[in-house]
Amino acid sequence: MTDVASQSSAPDDTRPTLTNRQGHPVYDNQNQRTVGERGPATLENYQFLEKISHFDRERIPERVVHARGTTAYGYFEAYGSFGDEPIAKYTRAKLFQEKGKRTDLAIRFSTVAGGRDSSESARDPRGFAVKFYTEDGNWDLVGNNLGVFFIRDAIKFPDFIHSQKPDPVTFEAGVANRAFDFFSQTPEAMHMVMLVFSPRGTPASYRTMQGFGVNTYKWVNAAGETVLVKYHWLPKQGVKSWTAADAAAVQAQTLGAHTKDLYDAIEAGDFPEWELNVQVMEDHDHPELDFDPLDDTKVWPEEIFPLRPIGKMVLDRNVTDNFAENEQIAFGTGVLVDGLDFSDDKMLVGRTFSYSDTQRYRVGPNYLQLPVNRPKAPVATNQQGGQMSYGRDNVGANPHVNYEPSITGGLKEATYPTHDEQGPVINGRLTRKRISRTNDYKQAGERYLLSDQWEKDDLVANLVGALQQCDRPIQERMVWHFLMVEDELGLRVGEGLGITPDDVRHLPPLQSQTLDEEEQARLANLG
Ligand code: HEM
Numbered sequence: 001m002t003d004v005a006s007q008s009s010a011p012d013d014t015r016p017t018l019t020n021r022q023g024h025p026v027y028d029n030q031n032q033r034t035v036g037e038r039g040p041a042t043l044e045n046y047q048f049l050e051k052i053s054h055f056d057r058e059r060i061p062e063r064v065v066h067a068r069g070t071t072a073y074g075y076f077e078a079y080g081s082f083g084d085e086p087i088a089k090y091t092r093a094k095l096f097q098e099k100g101k102r103t104d105l106a107i108r109f110s111t112v113a114g115g116r117d118s119s120e121s122a123r124d125p126r127g128f129a130v131k132f133y134t135e136d137g138n139w140d141l142v143g144n145n146l147g148v149f150f151i152r153d154a155i156k157f158p159d160f161i162h163s164q165k166p167d168p169v170t171f172e173a174g175v176a177n178r179a180f181d182f183f184s185q186t187p188e189a190m191h192m193v194m195l196v197f198s199p200r201g202t203p204a205s206y207r208t209m210q211g212f213g214v215n216t217y218k219w220v221n222a223a224g225e226t227v228l229v230k231y232h233w234l235p236k237q238g239v240k241s242w243t244a245a246d247a248a249a250v251q252a253q254t255l256g257a258h259t260k261d262l263y264d265a266i267e268a269g270d271f272p273e274w275e276l277n278v279q280v281m282e283d284h285d286h287p288e289l290d291f292d293p294l295d296d297t298k299v300w301p302e303e304i305f306p307l308r309p310i311g312k313m314v315l316d317r318n319v320t321d322n323f324a325e326n327e328q329i330a331f332g333t334g335v336l337v338d339g340l341d342f343s344d345d346k347m348l349v350g351r352t353f354s355y356s357d358t359q360r361y362r363v364g365p366n367y368l369q370l371p372v373n374r375p376k377a378p379v380a381t382n383q384q385g386g387q388m389s390y391g392r393d394n395v396g397a398n399p400h401v402n403y404e405p406s407i408t409g410g411l412k413e414a415t416y417p418t419h420d421e422q423g424p425v426i427n428g429r430l431t432r433k434r435i436s437r438t439n440d441y442k443q444a445g446e447r448y449l450l451s452d453q454w455e456k457d458d459l460v461a462n463l464v465g466a467l468q469q470c471d472r473p474i475q476e477r478m479v480w481h482f483l484m485v486e487d488e489l490g491l492r493v494g495e496g497l498g499i500t501p502d503d504v505r506h507l508p509p510l511q512s513q514t515l516d517e518e519e520q521a522r523l524a525n526l527g
Contacts, residue, residue, distance in 0.1 A: 020050050060327065061362050062116040065161055066127045069110030070206070070259040071326040071372075072266055074315035075102045076132055076276070083308045090227055090280060091219035093339030095134045096310055104133045106372060107315060108329055109206040109258065113164045114173070120258040121251040122174075123201040123244070123462070125192075128211030128233065129331040130313070133376040140335035141231060142355070146200060147212040148443075149296045150189040152435070154350020160186075176469040184477035187440040187513055188297045190485055194444050197462040198455055199241035205261040207272040208240035215296050215333065215348040218283060218341040224422040228281040228293055228343055230300055232307055236273040243458050244465070263318055271316045277307035283424060292437045294345040299443060329372045330359040341422065364388050380411050434514075441519060445486035460489070464496030480504040483526050484519065490527060501527020 018026040026047060033045045041048070063069075080099030081087055087096045095103045110127035111120060126145040131138055151160055163182035166173040183189045195201065203209040211233030218226045242250070250257050265272060279300050281293055291298040319325035332355030333348055342348055359367050365386035367373055380394035382402050392402065398409025448456065463482075467475050479499045483490030494500060505526050509515050515523060 020047055021054070022050075058323075063110075063362065064358060065112050066110040066129075067116040068114050068118050068120060069108045069127060069326060070262060071106060071108045071319050071322075071329055072262060072315045073104070073106050073317040073319070074271070074313060076105050076311055076313050077102050078311040079309060082278075082310060083306075087310060088221065090221055091339045092222045093134075093139075093219070093337055094136055095132060095139070095337070096339075103135075104376065105313065106131045106133075106325075106329060107313070108326065108331065109209075109262070113161075117255065118173075119251050119255040121202065121242070121247045121255075123196060123247070125196060125201070126203060126206070126209055128209070130211075130233075131329070131331055131335075131373075132337075134337050135377055136337040137375045137377045138335050138373075139337045139340060140331040140333065141213055142331045142333050142351075143211050143213045143231065143233075145203060145209040145211055146192065146195045147210070147214060147232075147299055148191050148195065149214055149347065150183075150192045151186065151347070152188055152295050152297050153346045154354070156186075157347075157350065157354070176466040177471060177474065180467060180470045180474050180478055184474045184481070185510060185512070187481060187484075187510060188438060190440055190481050191297050191444040191447065194447055194459065194485070194489075197466070198451065198459040199243055201462075202242040202244065202247040203258075204240035204242050204246075206258045207237045207262060207265060208235055210234055210239055211274065215351070216294050216343040216345045217336075217348070218343050218423065219280070220339055220341050220422050226283040226341065226423045228283050230279045230305075232277040232279070233274040233313065234277060234307075236275065236312075243454075244462055262315075266315060266318050271314050273315075274313045275309050276311050276313065277309050279305040279307060281305055290437060290442065291439050292435045294343055295435060295437070296345060296347050297440070297443075324370070325372045328363050328367065328370050330355070330363055330367050332356050332359070344426075366390065369393070382411065434512075436514075437516075438514065439516060439519075440513075441481075441485045441522070445489075448486045448489050456489075460492045460496065463493050467493065467497055475499060476504045477507065480507050480526070484522055487527065494527075 018029060020026060024047070032041050032048045034041050043049075076095065078087075078096050078098060078101045080097060080101070082090055095101065108127065108129045110129070111118065111122055111124045112127065113124050114122055127142075128145055129140065129142045131140050151157065160182060162168075163178050167175055167178065183193055211231075213231030217229050217231070219229050220226050254260070262272070279302070281300065286293050293300070332352065333342075334352040334356060336342070342352065363370070366389050368379075369390045378394065380396065381392070382404060384392050384402055392399075394411075395402075396409060396411055401408055401410030404411055404413070448459075451459065463478075467478055470478075475497050476499055479490055479494040479497065481490075482493050483501060483504070490501070494503075509523065
């Protein structure tokens, strides 16, 4: 017996005994088994090999985006109504129906572009992903803190993300020239660029951010009638953001400010809350609007489509194992429950394939059997096998029957709902086309004009600071876009870069762009 081992087995020591994963007690965790005290080591040293080879496999691939994040638990409490109306008029989703009804949930907040150990003070959108463990199975609402997105077609996502990630040769991160090269060729990104480079791109904490579903979803009522919806989470703590200087000061001290803030608040019993609000539109293409309701680069004007509260979220518990609960948690936009549905939003459709695809690779094909991902509703499937399977879920009376249909046992289909497939009839020919109401600048311009002076100043300083690191043609095209967004913004950013409207007036619209009448008029009078 070694000295250390004898110390840890003092008779009054009530701590649990260390074992290996086979349940064998570990008598000596300090010394490998060797031939004589100076070695050599022996290959049958199971305890050492098991320990070191598990360590060798401690990392799984980090998320391709949103790698840095933090998870907490809580509950959703329904208000049971939709303003003055019963919510059942719009959706039959069970979690919303009854006033005071609680549904357990997990939430993961994240940054997007950095790696797993990157700074939480970085200028970046924040992920806001909520997993509701409902009685009808899981519902994931995978959103962000800014309400819109950079692109409107999922086919552009890998290119967009490559432009934000490190240089593939030098691995230099945050290269403004790469990011703005992509933005300068992507007019629909202007609304989101303005948000990310404003103070909202550096929230003061996860507790003081709004959350948005961003993409357009549907609700379905008992009669099978559908409406289009957008989700908004409003923090009871208020919205607070940092200037670039605030964020830099925090980053100089710590990379994990937001995780610590959330963790400490929950540990102290200061449970953060958000109210869930919803905007509703009739389910059609709304030709009267100057934007397409399925375009995720746009917000829906609140004066026409008011926010209506439907419940609140309270976070009251921290994770106990970061890897099991934060690294392995897996959200997806395809994870909906009865009463909720997809829209034809071309980003949403692409996302819905991407999430479970990456999770089968990142975590493994049986990721849904892990405790943090497993629904609290019963699961019974004929899926079997694959790496790290816990075994078939709920095999029923005759475990030999792992197929359906069968008259000898096994699982049966659920009773089909009384309604048929829902929503409008769709006709069209297969095509690859941009939507027609692109209107890429208007909402960005309105947002600029509505900002407080300090927010405008911070935005301009941040844009100039980033663009100063870019090639001249990229700078010129960005000034051109900002002049199209709003004269004052374009003039101020141009001034910071030494670029006047006359320097960019000759630039034609991008090949990928069709300007509407208002935009053509703006182009004719640029600056
Ligand atoms: C994470 C794809 C757009 C919010 C991810 C992941 C992928 C992905 C592959 C990693 C998932 C994992 O490893 O578990 C896409 C694609 C998009 C898209 C293909 C566009 C076509 C968006 C948009 C939002 C968003 C518009 C916000 C509304 C998130 C969030 C996470 C995430 C919050 C982190 C989830 C977590 O905390 O685990 N996305 N994404 N994504 N995405 Fe997206």
